[in-house]
Amino acid sequence: MNDLIRKTRTYRRFHQDRAISRETLTELVELARLGGSARNCQPWQYQLVTDSETAAAIFPHLGWAGYLSDWRGPEQGERPSAYVLCLLNRQRLKGSDAEAQFDLGIATQNLLLGAMEQGIGGCRIGSFAPHVARLFQMPEHLELSLVIALGYPRETVVLEETDGDDIRYWRDQNSIHHVPKRKLSELIVELPRQAG
Structure with a gap:
């Protein structure tokens, strides 16, 4: 566990040509699902993105690295091959937004640890344009809160x-x-x- 935690870093450059299956993302969301939840309300749902066309549509609307101000994000060939969009279901929310965000931290750490165990790296991205949510027919009770970019690390x-x-x-x-x-x-x- 110690070694896995040390290897589970934020990765921002990937082998874009190495696909990640929907089945793999589903297994990772299963790990997210098992994490603790305040009041056990479990308000998070997840949109899985594995097709290259949708991934390409998401990419330009993401902010990548605040401290690397001269870096615009990964180049073509180094971009994520999959995404998990973390959606807050407001109909399930019983506590505060802060409690839900604590849950999301637990869930996404479980997901990223499971990904790294399979050699897949990830990057939590909270800086994204509203256009990402508009790529999907999003019901009003769902709110995009976090984008997780995934791929086989190239750095x-x-x-x-x-x-x-x-x-x-x-x-x-x-x-x-x-x-x-x-x-x-x-x-x-x-x-x-x-x-x-």
Whole structure:
């Protein structure tokens, strides 16, 4: 599990010609389905995209990497071969939107861990144009909240500890993607108890 978690990074460049089947995406959504859910309301539904025409229609409307401002996203041949669109079903929502977003974090991490176990990388994309939802006949009670791009990775991602507050990811001259992580010692705190 430790190794799988370390390998489950955000990948943004893929072997576009390697297809991912609908059956594989269905298996990954099964893992998402099994995650915890606040009030057990399970408000998330998923649109699976495996055909290249729909994938190509989605691609231009996605934002790819906020810290890589001069990079417009993966080139032709490096684009995702599949997507999972995460749709909030407002008719099933019993708690707050925040609770639903916590559920989505759990669900998508399950999905991405399962994908990586099969050698498939992914990228959660919250920056997308409204046009993505308009590609589909979307009922009013469904709201597109997140796009997960999937494919077989075509890049190397390296984790490294940061010595300060600069947590911006970057690429070196060999196009290796570096992701700074805060040290474990900076995450664990010892808070004194309140008196009384």
